[in-house]
Amino acid sequence: xxxxxxxxxxxxxSAGARLRTLLLGKTGARTRRRWVDYAFIIAFVVLxxxxxxxxxxxxxxxxxxxxxxxxxxNGLLSLGMLVVILTGGIDLSVGCxxxxxxxxxxxxxxxxxxxxxxILICLAVGVAAGAVNGFFIARFKLQPFIVxxxxxxxxxxxxxxxxxxxxxPTNPSFRAVLGGGFIGPFPISGLIMLACYPIVWFFLNxxxxxxxxxxxxxxxxxxxxxxxxxxxxxxxxYMISGFFSALAGVILASRLGIAQPSVGSGFxxxxxxxxxxGGAILGGGGGSTFGTLAGVVALGMIDNLLNLFNVQTxxxxxxxxxxxxxxxxxxxxxx
Amino acid sequence: xxxxxxxxxxxISKSFDGTQALRSVDFSASAGEAHAISGENGAGxxxxxxxxxxxxxxxxxxxxxxxxxxxxxxPLRARRLGIFAVYQEFSLVPHLTVAENIxxxxxxxxxxxxxxxxxTAYRRAEEILASIGFTGIDVRKVVRQLSVSHQQMVEIAxxxxxxxxxxxxxxxxxxxxxxxxxxxxxxxxxxxQEGTLILYISHRLDEVFEIADRITVLKDGQLVxxxxxxxxxxxxxxxxxxxxxxxxxxxxxxxxxxxxALEVKELAKEGTFSDISFSMRRGEVVxxxxxxxxxxxxxxxxxxxxxxxxxxEVRLDGKPVRPRSxxxxxxxxxxxxxxxxxxxxxxxxxxxxxxASMASFESLSRWGVIDxxxxxxxxxxxxxxxxxxxxxxxxxxxxxxxGNQQKxxxxxxxxxxxxxxxxxxxTRGVDVATKVEIYQLISDxxxxxxxxxxxxxxxxxxxxxxxxxxxxxxxxxxxxFTRAQATEERLLASAAGVSQ
Numbered sequence: 001x002x003x004x005x006x007x008x009x010x011x012x013x014s015a016g017a018r019l020r021t022l023l024l025g026k027t028g029a030r031t032r033r034r035w036v037d038y039a040f041i042i043a044f045v046v047l048x049x050x051x052x053x054x055x056x057x058x059x060x061x062x063x064x065x066x067x068x069x070x071x072x073x074n075g076l077l078s079l080g081m082l083v084v085i086l087t088g089g090i091d092l093s094v095g096c097x098x099x100x101x102x103x104x105x106x107x108x109x110x111x112x113x114x115x116x117x118x119i120l121i122c123l124a125v126g127v128a129a130g131a132v133n134g135f136f137i138a139r140f141k142l143q144p145f146i147v148x149x150x151x152x153x154x155x156x157x158x159x160x161x162x163x164x165x166x167x168x169p170t171n172p173s174f175r176a177v178l179g180g181g182f183i184g185p186f187p188i189s190g191l192i193m194l195a196c197y198p199i200v201w202f203f204l205n206x207x208x209x210x211x212x213x214x215x216x217x218x219x220x221x222x223x224x225x226x227x228x229x230x231x232x233x234x235x236x237x238y239m240i241s242g243f244f245s246a247l248a249g250v251i252l253a254s255r256l257g258i259a260q261p262s263v264g265s266g267f268x269x270x271x272x273x274x275x276x277x278g279g280a281i282l283g284g285g286g287g288s289t290f291g292t293l294a295g296v297v298a299l300g301m302i303d304n305l306l307n308l309f310n311v312q313t314x315x316x317x318x319x320x321x322x323x324x325x326x327x328x329x330x331x332x333x334x335x
Numbered sequence: 336x337x338x339x340x341x342x343x344x345x346x347i348s349k350s351f352d353g354t355q356a357l358r359s360v361d362f363s364a365s366a367g368e369a370h371a372i373s374g375e376n377g378a379g380x381x382x383x384x385x386x387x388x389x390x391x392x393x394x395x396x397x398x399x400x401x402x403x404x405x406x407x408x409x410p411l412r413a414r415r416l417g418i419f420a421v422y423q424e425f426s427l428v429p430h431l432t433v434a435e436n437i438x439x440x441x442x443x444x445x446x447x448x449x450x451x452x453x454x455t456a457y458r459r460a461e462e463i464l465a466s467i468g469f470t471g472i473d474v475r476k477v478v479r480q481l482s483v484s485h486q487q488m489v490e491i492a493x494x495x496x497x498x499x500x501x502x503x504x505x506x507x508x509x510x511x512x513x514x515x516x517x518x519x520x521x522x523x524x525x526x527x528q529e530g531t532l533i534l535y536i537s538h539r540l541d542e543v544f545e546i547a548d549r550i551t552v553l554k555d556g557q558l559v560x561x562x563x564x565x566x567x568x569x570x571x572x573x574x575x576x577x578x579x580x581x582x583x584x585x586x587x588x589x590x591x592x593x594x595x596a597l598e599v600k601e602l603a604k605e606g607t608f609s610d611i612s613f614s615m616r617r618g619e620v621v622x623x624x625x626x627x628x629x630x631x632x633x634x635x636x637x638x639x640x641x642x643x644x645x646x647x648e649v650r651l652d653g654k655p656v657r658p659r660s661x662x663x664x665x666x667x668x669x670x671x672x673x674x675x676x677x678x679x680x681x682x683x684x685x686x687x688x689x690x691a692s693m694a695s696f697e698s699l700s701r702w703g704v705i706d707x708x709x710x711x712x713x714x715x716x717x718x719x720x721x722x723x724x725x726x727x728x729x730x731x732x733x734x735x736x737x738g739n740q741q742k743x744x745x746x747x748x749x750x751x752x753x754x755x756x757x758x759x760x761x762t763r764g765v766d767v768a769t770k771v772e773i774y775q776l777i778s779d780x781x782x783x784x785x786x787x788x789x790x791x792x793x794x795x796x797x798x799x800x801x802x803x804x805x806x807x808x809x810x811x812x813x814x815x816f817t818r819a820q821a822t823e824e825r826l827l828a829s830a831a832g833v834s835q
Contacts, residue, residue, distance in 0.1 A: 207705065223682065225671065227662045
């Protein structure tokens with residue numbers, strides 16, 4: 001970087017730098033962070049290479065398609081979580097919104113309500129659930145952790161009020177498109193999830209509201225004094241998280257073909273983990289869409305690999321915990 | 336007076352991420368002297384004293400105390416050797432009492448082991464404050480409830496209580512009122528007599544001249560020289576710091592226009608200020624002087640809608656406005672540059688581009704999406720207009736120097752169509768060269784018809800820039816002076832409540 005840039009409207013940026021910015025986000029500007037990002041990519045490639053040599057199942061179309069489908073829930077939840085984390089908040093209620101919207105879409109479908117309508121209603125329910133979180137956090141300046149802890153319990157209660165037994169819709173179209181549909185070799189649910197990433201990237205980097213959300217995490221007062229409504233944008237962030245939770249809930253119910261009232265416990269932790277592995281900073285001030293996607297894929301792959309090698313779930317959890325610690329440790333601020 | 340060499344720093348070098356902050360600096364000072372370290376922002380002053388206090392480690396060089404090499408790897412080791420520092424960033428625990436903060440590790444315990452003996456603790460803390468002349472601070476209060484200037488004094492008391500051999504004061508006066516500053520100077524003089532070496536960093540050169548026995552100037556990480564205040568005058572010192580001679584510090588001003596830009600009538604806020612009435616014409620620079628805590632900042636925040644007020648009226652271009660939020664104020668054409676740029680003015684981890692356009696996202700967007708080309712063009716235009724360096728709009732705000740950060744905040748407001756610009760301490764913590772640029776800019780903006788309210792604790796700034804000056808004391812406007820009437824003595828007397 002030189003300090004003698006010419007006053008042309010477009011500052012000189014090399015193609016490589018542009019690609020890096022696209023892949024890793026603006027936070028990659030610091031040298032150390034950049035090396036950490038490279039290290040992650042290298043670790044990822046090495047992991048893939050080891051897998052390819054050790055397992056002959058991993059690189060089958062069936063397994064990769066499964067991997068993608070299994071990553072859909074966390075992929076969507078992490079996107080919503082990222083938006084909330086960028087404002088300096090956290091959303092613990094996402095797993096319960098998944099359960100709530102899942103059981104509602106199954107229930108409505110069983111009652112004969114057209115699937116599209118049922119899905120739209122569930123998405124609205126998700127946004128509403130997020131709006132409740134956002135209302136208390138933004139309007140009354142309550143701590144996000146406490147508010148979403150409260151609604152975490154309340155939404156779970158609502159699920160059981162709606163139905164305390166699993167619901168299995170008999171309608172075949174329930175499973176057909178969202179959960180079980182394929183375009184060529186690609187699962188539709190996976191494509192939806194992947195499509196959401198550039199959309200959120202565009203929102204966060206190009207939209208007025210998105211830039212405000214990113215800025216709020218770095219200094220609420222500065223943003224407020226610049227004449228931007230902090231209340232509205234925090235509210236918006238939680239609605240976005242609610243929306244993605246609902247989308248994840250509907251797709252999950254559709255994939256499994258059955259909606260369990262107890263589903264979704266611990267989902268919030270996986271989502272937070274994916275964001276953090278991807279470089280997000282709890283409390284605001286860092287995080288990127290593509291980093292988060294990398295976090296989602298990394299977590300999904302670890303699950304998948306350990307499954308392929310028949311490692312017990314308990315060990316998987318330990319392993320995941322270690323990876324999260326390693327990621328945070330590597331990204332820790334240099335003193 | 337200084338004779339023997341007590342502290343010697345030899346060949347000190349330090350670099351951060353490839354930037355050389357200090358280049359082989361040789362610095363020495365004697366016991367019982369007040370030694371000022373001056374230089375522009377980024378000259379390396381803070382780095383130098385942080386190495387001495389163990390907060391940073393140098394890449395090369397050695398430090399001698401009393402002729403013996405000293406190992407200063409950590410703040411703890413430095414403290415054991417009697418080196419204590421008061422930095423610009425506070426190190427107080429905000430939710431503990433003043434007494435706890437001052438005594439910290441030496442809280443007295445009562446008969447029951449482990450239980451704090453509060454009466455003794457309060458008494459001891461009070462004794463410490465009284466012994467250094469900092470009276471009037473309630474040691475039972477939680478630090479968070481104190482004014483910034485009192486917090487600063489507690490911070491100083493905490494260091495002095497440790498009986499330092501070297502006391503480092505990094506910009507101690509930035510938040511102090513004149514009266515408090517006098518008390519600090521009295522303390523410095525007393526500590527000198529006791530043989531303490533005081534390293535004093537300040538941007539305010541008048542202060543430096545008043546208190547320092549010797550002045551060492553740093554520039555671009557190198558030591559330019561050490562002078563005694565008797566041997567040098569202000570201009571020479573500035574030349575050493577800047578490396579060239581500055582022209583006139585304050586620009587010549589055009590006379591203001593006739594139409595009123597802003598009228599404030601009987602503005603009041605319970606317990607903070609009352610009966611504030613003044614007006615400002617287009618193209619006029621109205622100065623507002625007052626001690627810290629006189630309510631100047633609150634008046635500004637109320638006009639800007641950042642705080643609610645109880646009574647009164649604000650008129651902009653003759654029509655009443657009552658902004659209930661900064662958002663509404665910005666729409667009406669009011670802009671406020673806050674005194675704390677790092678917290679209230681900028682989002683440090685965001686880019687220059689984002690920060691500069693933050694107040695004008697609305698006008699730069701279509702359908703909620705920011706027009707990147709228009710944004711880039713406008714931001715670059717402001718970056719060049721204000722000479723923000725480096726002119727790279729994707730740099731993060733925190734990578735800029737203090738002066739450039741301040742220019743960035745100004746750029747943010749210049750990108751809006753503000754009619755009235757309120758500047759709250761616009762040159763605090765800014766180097767001399769940038770100050771001159773900011774003064775020129777204020778003058779240019781006024782010439783274009785903008786009304787400017789300049790809030791400042793620096794008298795020369797108020798006198799040099801204002802067409803009219805108001806003085807605030809204890810929440811009231813107590814004086815109005817035209818440019819011809821305003822003198823340093825009159826304004827000070829008015830602010831302190833002394834009749835002449």
